Amino acid sequence: MTGSGTPLGPGGEFDRLRAVFRRLGPRLRGAGDDAALITVDGAHLALSCDLAIEGRHFRLDWLTAEEVGWRACAAALSDLAAVAAEPLGVLAAVGVPEGRDGEFLERLMDGIARAADATGAVVWGGDLVRAPHVTVDVTVVGRADQPVRRSGAQPGDGLWVTGLLGGPRTAVSAWEAGRTPPPDARDRFAHPVPRIAEAAWLRDHGATAMIDLSDGLVGDAGHLAAASGVGLVVEAERVLVHPAVGADEAVVVALVGGEEYELLVTLPEGFGEAEGFGRRFNLPLTRIGGVAVGEGVRVLRDGRPMQPGRGFSHF
Amino acid sequence: MTGSGTPLGPGGEFDRLRAVFRRLGPRLRGAGDDAALITVDGAHLALSCDLAIEGRHFRLDWLTAEEVGWRACAAALSDLAAVAAEPLGVLAAVGVPEGRDGEFLERLMDGIARAADATGAVVWGGDLVRAPHVTVDVTVVGRADQPVRRSGAQPGDGLWVTGLLGGPRTAVSAWEAGRTPPPDARDRFAHPVPRIAEAAWLRDHGATAMIDLSDGLVGDAGHLAAASGVGLVVEAERVLVHPAVGADEAVVVALVGGEEYELLVTLPEGFGEAEGFGRRFNLPLTRIGGVAVGEGVRVLRDGRPMQPGRGFSHF
Numbered sequence: 001m002t003g004s005g006t007p008l009g010p011g012g013e014f015d016r017l018r019a020v021f022r023r024l025g026p027r028l029r030g031a032g033d034d035a036a037l038i039t040v041d042g043a044h045l046a047l048s049c050d051l052a053i054e055g056r057h058f059r060l061d062w063l064t065a066e067e068v069g070w071r072a073c074a075a076a077l078s079d080l081a082a083v084a085a086e087p088l089g090v091l092a093a094v095g096v097p098e099g100r101d102g103e104f105l106e107r108l109m110d111g112i113a114r115a116a117d118a119t120g121a122v123v124w125g126g127d128l129v130r131a132p133h134v135t136v137d138v139t140v141v142g143r144a145d146q147p148v149r150r151s152g153a154q155p156g157d158g159l160w161v162t163g164l165l166g167g168p169r170t171a172v173s174a175w176e177a178g179r180t181p182p183p184d185a186r187d188r189f190a191h192p193v194p195r196i197a198e199a200a201w202l203r204d205h206g207a208t209a210m211i212d213l214s215d216g217l218v219g220d221a222g223h224l225a226a227a228s229g230v231g232l233v234v235e236a237e238r239v240l241v242h243p244a245v246g247a248d249e250a251v252v253v254a255l256v257g258g259e260e261y262e263l264l265v266t267l268p269e270g271f272g273e274a275e276g277f278g279r280r281f282n283l284p285l286t287r288i289g290g291v292a293v294g295e296g297v298r299v300l301r302d303g304r305p306m307q308p309g310r311g312f313s314h315f
Numbered sequence: 316m317t318g319s320g321t322p323l324g325p326g327g328e329f330d331r332l333r334a335v336f337r338r339l340g341p342r343l344r345g346a347g348d349d350a351a352l353i354t355v356d357g358a359h360l361a362l363s364c365d366l367a368i369e370g371r372h373f374r375l376d377w378l379t380a381e382e383v384g385w386r387a388c389a390a391a392l393s394d395l396a397a398v399a400a401e402p403l404g405v406l407a408a409v410g411v412p413e414g415r416d417g418e419f420l421e422r423l424m425d426g427i428a429r430a431a432d433a434t435g436a437v438v439w440g441g442d443l444v445r446a447p448h449v450t451v452d453v454t455v456v457g458r459a460d461q462p463v464r465r466s467g468a469q470p471g472d473g474l475w476v477t478g479l480l481g482g483p484r485t486a487v488s489a490w491e492a493g494r495t496p497p498p499d500a501r502d503r504f505a506h507p508v509p510r511i512a513e514a515a516w517l518r519d520h521g522a523t524a525m526i527d528l529s530d531g532l533v534g535d536a537g538h539l540a541a542a543s544g545v546g547l548v549v550e551a552e553r554v555l556v557h558p559a560v561g562a563d564e565a566v567v568v569a570l571v572g573g574e575e576y577e578l579l580v581t582l583p584e585g586f587g588e589a590e591g592f593g594r595r596f597n598l599p600l601t602r603i604g605g606v607a608v609g610e611g612v613r614v615l616r617d618g619r620p621m622q623p624g625r626g627f628s629h630f
Contacts, residue, residue, distance in 0.1 A: 035440075036404070036406065036439035036440045038403075038404060038439060040355075040358045040360065040403060040456075040458060041357065041358035041359075041458065042356060042357060042358065043355045043356035043357065043358035044356075045355065047404075047406060047439060047440075047454075047456065048406070048440070049406045049408045049441060049442050049452070049454055050408070050442055051408035051409075051410055051442045051444050051446075051450070051452060052444075053410055053444065053446045053447070053450065055447060056410075056444060056445055056446060056447070057444070088353075088355060089351070089353060091351065091362060091363070091364045091454055093364045093365070093366035093408075093452045093454075094366075095366055095368055095371075095450075106338045109338065110338055124351035124353060124362060125350075125351045125362075125363070126364060127364050127365055127366045127452070129366050129367075129368065129371060129372070130371055131366075131368045131371060131450075132368070132370060132371070132447065132448055133447055133448075135366070135368065135410075135446075135450060137364070137366060137408045137442070137452035137454075139362075139364055139406055139408075139452075139454040141353075141355075141362065141456075143355060143356065
């Protein structure tokens with residue numbers, strides 16, 4: 001989901017979005033979170049969509065049909081996790097070239113349905129068209145009675161992240177270099193798991209702001225900082241790097257690699273239940289920095305500023 | 316919207332959909348209407364999406380950027396009209412090639428927003444990616460407290476249609492032959508108007524079943540007949556043909572031309588307020604046949620069976 005009434009972090013992609021949003025003016029009602037948060041007749045809903053196109057977001061020699069479907073649906077569901085919503089259903093708009101409208105299409109739809117089913121959501125329908133490249137847009141709808149927004153971080157909060165970072169970027173780098181990625185890095189790219197239950201737990205344990213890592217840790221931290229009107233400090237050496245990431249580039253890949261679908265969350269200073277989270281979900285929850293008065297993201301490595309480069313641009 | 320637990324009419328596109336739906340099994344919960352009808356915490360919602368891709372659904376030498384956006388959004392909104400829902404908001408997932416990410420993109424988004432605004436809906440957000448061809452998927456959400464379904468037609472009902480048919484197909488045929496389409500046929504293709512208020516009026520005047528004309532009159536009548544478990548009789552000479560359609564092919568174009576976004580509706584035998592509809596909306600509402608015991612669609616011309624050919628396939 002990309003849509004904003006509240007500020008976005010820096011970058012060319014976001015300059016373009018700002019121009020689009022300016023033009024829409026009052027007709028745009030999004031609140032700048034990962035999912036649009038709306039209320040209809042007393043029902044509090046979160047909605048988001050994620051568009052993935054062959055050649056840009058995946059390649060068919062990288063992924064199976066099921067994985068293409070799973071990944072597109074999981075990416076959209078991750079936007080619901082980012083606001084701590086409970087997935088209800090999905091619409092799948094799918095375009096396929098001639099020759100991919102039989103078994104391939106059925107398996108792709110099966111991947112979408114399995115990703116939805118894994119979070120308790122169902123497939124409500126969609127659209128099916130002929131297209132020059134495999135095209136998948138999944139729209140997700142969830143219940144969001146107590147959403148966590150990007151905008152609630154307070155100076156003094158701790159900055160935390162779930163999981164081990166860098167796996168998806170490592171897989172893509174291997175493919176792009178003509179190598180076979182390490183299986184567990186490949187799995188992080190092909191089979192991301194939206195952190196739905198983890199997000200609800202974090203909300204129930206006091207999360208003040210949250211975002212999912214789709215643009216990369218530093219990029220998404222920038223969006224959260226801008227939305228909350230605070231500064232964030234990331235201590236790079238605290239970030240847990242996926243073991244498949246090559247040691248020479250580990251920290252940079254973890255800081256800027258996108259498509260992680262882990263959660264970046266701010267929690268009150270006194271939060272001390274990371275071990276309980278880890279046991280419950282078999283997933284690390286790691287403090288990687290804090291929230292300060294100010295703006296933007298400062299990345300420190302062993303106490304000295306570092307410039308990790310740009311995150312992944314979907315655009 | 317394409318999604319079905321209830322029967323679809325005949326055709327290769329629909330065979331493919333049936334295979335996909337079989338595979339999804341109980342994970343698919345759509346009810347087979349133009350829009351998915353769901354209830355969340357007491358709120359009755361209708362959702363649909365429409366995916367349009369450059370080269371397949373439109374060409375950039377046919378339409379302006381605004382028209383591409385308007386048309387994609389109007390097509391999705393027309394699915395809400397088909398179930399007599401009230402549009403609330405839209406998500407727009409847009410992909411554009413390099414070089415179309417400035418003014419072109421802003422104007423495309425403006426077209427989406429204007430189509431939404433014209434029905435009282437707002438833009439909640441969306442997704443923006445780089446794509447090899449201009450790609451637009453619009454998801455619409457509406458309130459559907461009293462939806463009209465495809466499945467309610469009863470033997471003895473009259474079969475009615477709004478508007479003048481054949482304009483969009485005439486425009487496309489002209490472009491494909493290298494000619495400039497008549498301006499009002501072009502406008503019917505480039506600037507379709509979802510029949511939102513008309514649908515609410517029809518619901519309030521007893522509509523028993525409804526569908527919008529996206530696949531062509533005969534094709535969509537087949538879906539309605541299958542969903543209702545009835546037969547439909549279309550008297551071809553009653554169909555009002557758009558004046559831009561060439562006289563030699565008028566009836567066939569009106570019967571099978573797609574992308575009309577007019578409404579096909581069944582109304583009780585005693586319905587006699589077509590003139591009031593016409594005055595209110597400045598749009599004809601024409602009885603073109605009736606509902607019978609049986610199945611499928613019989614097209615008669617001056618009382619004799621005719622075979623008008625296939626409708627437009629999106630696939």
